[in-house]
Amino acid sequence: MLRFALSRLVSLGLSLVAASLVIFAVVEVVPGDPAAFMLGMNAAPDTVAALRRELGLDAALPVRYLGWVTGMLAGDFGISYTYRVPVAELVAARLGVSLPLAVYALLLSTAIAMPVGLLAAARRGRAADWGVMAGTQLGIAVPNFWFAMLLVLVFAIELRWFAAGGFPGWEAGLWPNLKALTLPAVALALPQAAILARVLRSALIETMDQDYIRTARAKGLSGRQALLAHALRNAMIPVLTILGLQFSFLIAGGIIIENVFFLPGLGRLVFQAITQRDLIVVESVVMLLVFAVILVTFLTDLAYAAVDPRLRRRG
């Protein structure tokens, strides 16, 4: 297990280096001079030159890359061009919204998908299964931001159970914030739950056909006992894969959903940064998002190995 974890750790490091090179190349090399871009077309040449010095753009490319990476490792993401504060501070404040939202949505989607998938697999071919399959087919087709708008329409505008948007801030206590994140989390979670429930159902159905389930049934376990005691654990591999993949969808989806509910998260930060040409912020946020995806892939790999010892040998 330790060797497996180490080899995964090495590939995690390599992926991060490759991803940072790609992001650095796109932002700093492809379009020409970032300083000129950030100042717009009407900038005076000496203003551009001053900003170039401030950003350290007069150094050689490899030096700049190393400076950027070592800075990030030390928690220094540079100074935001428009906000004039360290990017790390900006990002840390926004993460306090985006991360809880993603986790909330992940928990919700799992909590919805598990019973639904189990029900469909247990009632395979019957009305309940058919209903789950039709409902999830629909759930997959629904854009989460539109679903979010419908939730606002029903639960904020008509019923007035929730606010239509905004975020009170953590200093206001847990409950108001949880309430503010509920509609966004539901909007994010339901389409994901549809996918997860389908994967769980088909994985369960596949394992229920295995010989060891027949053995379990032969020794006297009921269908339900066999499903819960044996099939569920073995069906966890594809479910974990999808959970890992979903995290990156939740991060991307969260960026969009934040715009529906006016939540001050990473999504709003990055869109403001795009319109204000604040490339330093864009670069840092993108790197952070990609880091999150790569880290979750790594954790998913470790989780596989914990669930299924056969996979540890794959290296």
Added chain:
Amino acid sequence: MRWPPALAVGAALTAVFLGAAALSFLWTPFPTDGMDIAARLRPPGGANLLGTDHFGRDTLSMLMVGARTSLAVAVIAVGFGMAAGVPLGLLAAATRGSLVDEVVMRGNDLVFAFPALVIAILITAVFGPSAFNAILAIGIFNTPVFARVSRGAALALWTLDYVRAAQVAGKGRARISLEHILPNIANLLIVQGTIQFSLGILAEAALSYVGLGAPQGTPSWGRMLAEAQTMIALAPHTAVFPGLTIVLAVLGLNLMGDGLRDLTDPRLRRAR
């Protein structure tokens, strides 16, 4: 050949959308380029079957013209993904276990770490928003999907006798890939293409919604939703119909993809 019901429903829905997009070049119930403030925010029913928006433009006409943007972006992005991904996947399979294979697969993993939205953010931050950037972002996102699918399926085919026979007959690996492998994975690529097509429509809508896709003035389903958001309490229909349209388009493509998969060789289904 009997059509499974899912395939029939999916194909019918898809045909409606392709037809509506094509028809919009010749005719729409109302013009979509002018403003008619007197007719603004009309509820559904009457002459404007699905109501009008805040500029008095007919929702149904806008949806028809918007279908062009959605379909065009999604189709070109799928074409991009196939054109780049399939050759890479075939190459990796033909050189299985070599350095080339390793590089292609690691490259795949790397691109997988960038969700389509993140690619779009990066591209737009540097080049500004446009429909082309949306295509590029979704196309890049599609590439590793097609590379992985075609490599997986091709690897299974490379072990079969007729491919071995072609090798013995002296055909090169490139020629075998083109003449024997590609035709046999075409079914699978069409199924995957349908799935990526529907994902592309969702992605285009999302990108246009946040302003990273179709520019202002181009009718697009995502942009219609973005504009509807501020008036949702006043005129819910402006938000409901574009969303329903997206759902039906995506549902149709997904049903068609599932139906096509069931029709194609079940042996290939394993290779996915």
